[in-house]
Amino acid sequence: MAAGDGPAPPGGAGAPRTVQPGRAAPPHGAPEELGADDLRALYRYMLLQRAAEERIVHLYRQGAVVGACFTGYGHEAIAVGAAYALGSPDVAATLHRDLGARLVLGMPVRLYFANFLGRTGSPTRGREGNLHIGGLGPRILLHTDYIGANVAVAAGAALAFAIRREERVAMAFFGEGALATGEFHEGANLAAVQRLPLVLICWNNQFALSTPVAQEVCGPIVERMAGYGMPACAVDGNDVLAVYGAARAAVDRARRGEGPSFVECCTMRIRGHSEADDASYVPQALLDEWRPRDPVARFEARLRELGVLDAGEAEAVRAGVIAEVDAAQAWAEASPPPDPSELERGVYCEARPWP
Numbered sequence: 001m002a003a004g005d006g007p008a009p010p011g012g013a014g015a016p017r018t019v020q021p022g023r024a025a026p027p028h029g030a031p032e033e034l035g036a037d038d039l040r041a042l043y044r045y046m047l048l049q050r051a052a053e054e055r056i057v058h059l060y061r062q063g064a065v066v067g068a069c070f071t072g073y074g075h076e077a078i079a080v081g082a083a084y085a086l087g088s089p090d091v092a093a094t095l096h097r098d099l100g101a102r103l104v105l106g107m108p109v110r111l112y113f114a115n116f117l118g119r120t121g122s123p124t125r126g127r128e129g130n131l132h133i134g135g136l137g138p139r140i141l142l143h144t145d146y147i148g149a150n151v152a153v154a155a156g157a158a159l160a161f162a163i164r165r166e167e168r169v170a171m172a173f174f175g176e177g178a179l180a181t182g183e184f185h186e187g188a189n190l191a192a193v194q195r196l197p198l199v200l201i202c203w204n205n206q207f208a209l210s211t212p213v214a215q216e217v218c219g220p221i222v223e224r225m226a227g228y229g230m231p232a233c234a235v236d237g238n239d240v241l242a243v244y245g246a247a248r249a250a251v252d253r254a255r256r257g258e259g260p261s262f263v264e265c266c267t268m269r270i271r272g273h274s275e276a277d278d279a280s281y282v283p284q285a286l287l288d289e290w291r292p293r294d295p296v297a298r299f300e301a302r303l304r305e306l307g308v309l310d311a312g313e314a315e316a317v318r319a320g321v322i323a324e325v326d327a328a329q330a331w332a333e334a335s336p337p338p339d340p341s342e343l344e345r346g347v348y349c350e351a352r353p354w355p
């Protein structure tokens, strides 16, 4: 299926649309600033997220993962497409579906494995079982797990950029569940009244744990953003080029000093909230409707159509990604688990550097 040719995503916002003050609808073809190398890079990052998460699910089922297991399965186009729109000085506040964004922003995939496997090679030195980590490099803000709060954190980063007159942009990723929180309101409102360089990337996957979107927010999501005084658009969140196009327009606008924007990326959570959740509360018809729109397979088909990737090249990318995942897993497994004597270290500020 060609990108953009799928049925309109139902999402909270209905069909993709743009709400005033109006951005052009995202292009269905490749945005002109993306060359063939960019398109192949987008594909590779999406595939790397998919392959790393599939491997972690496998390890989780074997009992090797020390904590809960969340994936961004089906959200790869959003994580990768939006992060790819950022420039080198920019930062992002990412969450539990956004491994692909972290990879785009420079996180080595071995740290992902080390953290899930509870090894000292991870930024938490094996003290945390999945993705609630910081220390992933200068462009990735600490994972702020309290839903909605990372919008306020990213707004704070954008405020700092504005005060220092730096041409930098902060991006916040969050699910539609965040729209029901006070922190989302505070962050979005502050960014709007101060015209801060903030980009809000909302993945609307139609459920917040077991709560369907209709019980989280009333009415089309993008229309409520007009009340904040910021432009908003809804795009097909399973189309990486549509996500990139909308995010890039929002990033450019923020960098020009024109303030924040909101992008609703309409998708569907195909798996459970975590791997411990069988999602039996999700209507089968919804899953049947969304499964064929897999963002990774769609983008591969699109690249084949564009003549950017042939069958052999696609196979080579897949093999390279699997090799990278193998190496990352092996690196993490060679890293020791934490020594119990370190239990009380790193809790308070310490004069002695640690590790």
Ligand SMILES: Cc1ncc(C[n+]2csc(CCOP(=O)(O)OP(=O)(O)O)c2C)c(N)n1
Pocket (backbone or CB within 6 Å): 097, 145, 146, 147, 174, 175, 176, 177, 178, 205, 207, 208, 209, 269, 273
């Ligand atoms: C304030 C708060 N309440 C509850 C949780 C537990 N929790 C983590 S993710 C999640 C669902 C969030 O839904 P949504 O924002 O739509 O993201 P999704 O998981 O659907 O991707 C919940 C309830 C939390 N982290 N923070």
Ligand SMILES: [Mg+2]
Pocket (backbone or CB within 6 Å): 175, 176, 177, 203, 204, 205, 206, 207, 208, 209
């Ligand atoms: Mg959700």
